[in-house]
Amino acid sequence: MEDVLRSLGYLCLGSRLKRIGEQLQADTQRMLEGLEVRVQSSQYPLLAALDRLGPLPVGELAQSLGVTQPGVTRSVSLLADIGLVEVIQANDDQRRRVVSLTSGGQQLVDAAKRDAWPRIERAVADLCSGLSGPLLEQLAAIEDGLAAAPLARRVEKAAAR
Amino acid sequence: MEDVLRSLGYLCLGSRLKRIGEQLQADTQRMLEGLEVRVQSSQYPLLAALDRLGPLPVGELAQSLGVTQPGVTRSVSLLADIGLVEVIQANDDQRRRVVSLTSGGQQLVDAAKRDAWPRIERAVADLCSGLSGPLLEQLAAIEDGLAAAPLARRVEKAAAR
DNA sequence: CCATGTTATATAACATGTTACAGTTTTAGG
DNA sequence: CCTAAAACTGTAACATGTTATATAACATGG
Numbered sequence: 001m002e003d004v005l006r007s008l009g010y011l012c013l014g015s016r017l018k019r020i021g022e023q024l025q026a027d028t029q030r031m032l033e034g035l036e037v038r039v040q041s042s043q044y045p046l047l048a049a050l051d052r053l054g055p056l057p058v059g060e061l062a063q064s065l066g067v068t069q070p071g072v073t074r075s076v077s078l079l080a081d082i083g084l085v086e087v088i089q090a091n092d093d094q095r096r097r098v099v100s101l102t103s104g105g106q107q108l109v110d111a112a113k114r115d116a117w118p119r120i121e122r123a124v125a126d127l128c129s130g131l132s133g134p135l136l137e138q139l140a141a142i143e144d145g146l147a148a149a150p151l152a153r154r155v156e157k158a159a160a161r
Numbered sequence: 162m163e164d165v166l167r168s169l170g171y172l173c174l175g176s177r178l179k180r181i182g183e184q185l186q187a188d189t190q191r192m193l194e195g196l197e198v199r200v201q202s203s204q205y206p207l208l209a210a211l212d213r214l215g216p217l218p219v220g221e222l223a224q225s226l227g228v229t230q231p232g233v234t235r236s237v238s239l240l241a242d243i244g245l246v247e248v249i250q251a252n253d254d255q256r257r258r259v260v261s262l263t264s265g266g267q268q269l270v271d272a273a274k275r276d277a278w279p280r281i282e283r284a285v286a287d288l289c290s291g292l293s294g295p296l297l298e299q300l301a302a303i304e305d306g307l308a309a310a311p312l313a314r315r316v317e318k319a320a321a322r
Numbered sequence: 323c324c325a326t327g328t329t330a331t332a333t334a335a336c337a338t339g340t341t342a343c344a345g346t347t348t349t350a351g352g
Numbered sequence: 353c354c355t356a357a358a359a360c361t362g363t364a365a366c367a368t369g370t371t372a373t374a375t376a377a378c379a380t381g382g
Contacts, residue, residue: 001224004210010285011278012206014185017178019227022339024175040367045173049165059330063162066180071369073332078367095330095377117172124171128296135289135299142296183369203338220360232339234362239337256347256360 006143009136020142024124027151031123032116037108039084044112046075047101050085051109055100057090084108123154167304170297181303185285188312192284193277198269200245205273207236208262211246212270216261218251245269284315 005016029041039047049064050056056064062072076099079085084105090096101109127145131138166177190202200208210225211217217225223233237260240246245266251257262270288306292299 001221002214003227004213004225005206005227007213008206008209009282010289011282012209013285013289014182014189015203015206017182017185018339019182021175021178021180021182024178026340028175042176042368045166045169045176048169048173052165052168053163057330058332060162064165066164066166067368068370069331070333070371074368077332093330093378097331121170121172124174128171128174131296132294135292135296135303138296138299179369187370201337218360219362228338229340230361231341231363235338238362254348254360258361 028120031152047109050101055098057096057098119155123151126154192313208270211262216259218257218259280316284312287315
């Protein structure tokens, strides 16, 4: 069965990037399943941003993640519900609501940094290592690589070296 | 403001690919606004698949697009509602429902093939042309390129050559 | 000092992806 | 043949992105 997105090349590059991204996230999700707390893999960038940059108001958090503010508002609500982040009104400007990691959130990030992120990074690096040439060819190689061996299988492989 | 996804490199490659894909689709959407019929840019791959491969049952359509079957079922319902595709039960196998372009759908595809797709393809090619090297660097170049000049602006540029 | 514009956030409505599961047909094995 | 498994599709529930808009707080110019 012909892969239409691949055949269409540059015309559907956006759809194709989204598709690859979703597959990577799904694979990553599977690798995170060992971790105690139940967070979707797509939430980790937000947690990582707070870990890297410290407490941030909603708008700046959105900017640092490159998504729109309503998306961040919702993610923050969800993460606050499960106690990983907290939101406090800024003193100087009552409009701004500053988001920060709770101690539980920080613990999760620390655990992920120690146990999960290095393995994910190695697996993805393994997938993308040795790629060169035009973008479309690299994307095809990534798709083929994921089909041949999902990320989870690449951890051992990378660790074995 | 630091771009966290970019800083995290391979770790958040999935999120980053999705983000770039969404931006490309949004840019593409803007370029399609001249076209008479109101279809989201993300629906064009489905129409293009039917145009390339002819009528297909839902499952094969999903496979050729690399998405799951429920996603295709919904898209097909929407496109059928606005009269661009039609669904007929297969004679030989009552389970299969074969999707095909209506004459209106074919007209839209033909118009897009003539007026829009070549321009989109040129704009994206312009964006990605001259890229080489590691994937992460190419992605950064794409993001920078889109920020500097959205796709719509690249049509004239590419046409001027 | 107040009317008005700007900024920061939340909310609503939608788009479109996913997984899990239900309901038909079809197929195949004894 | 008939039953049980497999295949195909639809539906439900959710995740998470978007745009558009409302609301509250701040800033500013007369």
